[in-house]
Amino acid sequence: MAAESAEHVVLRGPEHRTVGRVMTILEAVIASEPAGLRLADLPSLLDAPKSSIHGLTKGLVAAGYLRENQGRYFQGPAVYVLALNTSPIPAAYHHALEVLSKTWNETALMATLAGDAVINVDIAEANQVIRASPPTHERRPMWPGSSGKVFLAFMDPRSRDSYLSRKHTEPGERERILAELETIRETGVAFNRGESVPDLYGVASPITTDGLDVTLAVGLAGPATRMAASLDEIAVSVRETAQRLSDLAAAP
Incomplete structure (x- = not known):
């Protein structure tokens, strides 16, 4: 029982919460194509403060997984690269x-x-x-x-x-x-x-x-x-x- 409780603590830790938020942002932005998604649209999806989400989106833009244009976020080229093996x-x-x-x-x-x-x-x-x-x-x-x-x-x-x-x-x-x-x-x-x-x-x-x-x-x-x-x-x-x-x- 103790081992099971410890596992649950790990799964609910901040690292996993961050990964979940990143994936939710990516999925939401991809689903919004071709119109894109505003930063203001994300807090309600993630139940997180806008300041935290802004930091995550900046990191995804820097890594190429999102691109930002005129205040809206779109799928970045790095997402395309991930899918190259199945989507030439x-x-x-x-x-x-x-x-x-x-x-x-x-x-x-x-x-x-x-x-x-x-x-x-x-x-x-x-x-x-x-x-x-x-x-x-x-x-x-x-x-x-x-x-x-x-x-x-x-x-x-x-x-x-x-x-x-x-x-x-x-x-x-x-x-x-x-x-x-x-x-x-x-x-x-x-x-x-x-x-x-x-x-x-x-x-x-x-x-x-x-x-x-x-x-x-x-x-x-x-x-x-x-x-x-x-x-x-x-x-x-x-x-x-x-x-x-x-x-x-x-x-x-």
């Missing part, structure tokens, strides 16, 4: 990667943003002996990858500055990064010229949806010896692919 990306998205890969005979990829990390969710590999083989379903740093640069460039300024203040503390480095991000916003294309892996180039462009943060990017990666001479043309091709997928995402 739309066939039209993968087809676009295959076309881009075949056009240049380099590896095409699609990445998503999850908190401070970039996750490759799908790839179409080149038919080359020496080729880029980026990992999928693994969290990677945003900087200096081309997809991560895209997410930083189109991130809201407060989140971007918070990331830079934590990850890039040298003032000169931050100024250089901010200047590059401004160029990416203007052109819609980000480059990684051997910054992550020597002699490996990457080009990426955002998939955009009006009124929502950029959480998907399409890119192409391959050896510098093959990509350098055609980098401008590759950039146009990647940007056009991203635009087609943006139009597809916006279609009713």
Whole structure:
């Protein structure tokens, strides 16, 4: 009897209450799609003070499981990543990667943003002996990858500055990064010229949806010896692919 009572104490402890609240928030937000859910809607569901719920939602946004837009919460890309094994990306998205890969005979990829990390969710590999083989379903740093640069460039300024203040503390480095991000916003294309892996180039462009943060990017990666001479043309091709997928995402 004593052992049973102790077990009940553990199950009702604060750690389990927190897990329950987190899962309730996730379930409620997912059920509210596509309209989203306001913070004010959550206290009645959780029987918890708004201050406690705000801390949990901030943590879920930081980890990529929720995203916040104009005071409403929506499902974040990290939830999508959890379901990848049973819910693959739309066939039209993968087809676009295959076309881009075949056009240049380099590896095409699609990445998503999850908190401070970039996750490759799908790839179409080149038919080359020496080729880029980026990992999928693994969290990677945003900087200096081309997809991560895209997410930083189109991130809201407060989140971007918070990331830079934590990850890039040298003032000169931050100024250089901010200047590059401004160029990416203007052109819609980000480059990684051997910054992550020597002699490996990457080009990426955002998939955009009006009124929502950029959480998907399409890119192409391959050896510098093959990509350098055609980098401008590759950039146009990647940007056009991203635009087609943006139009597809916006279609009713």
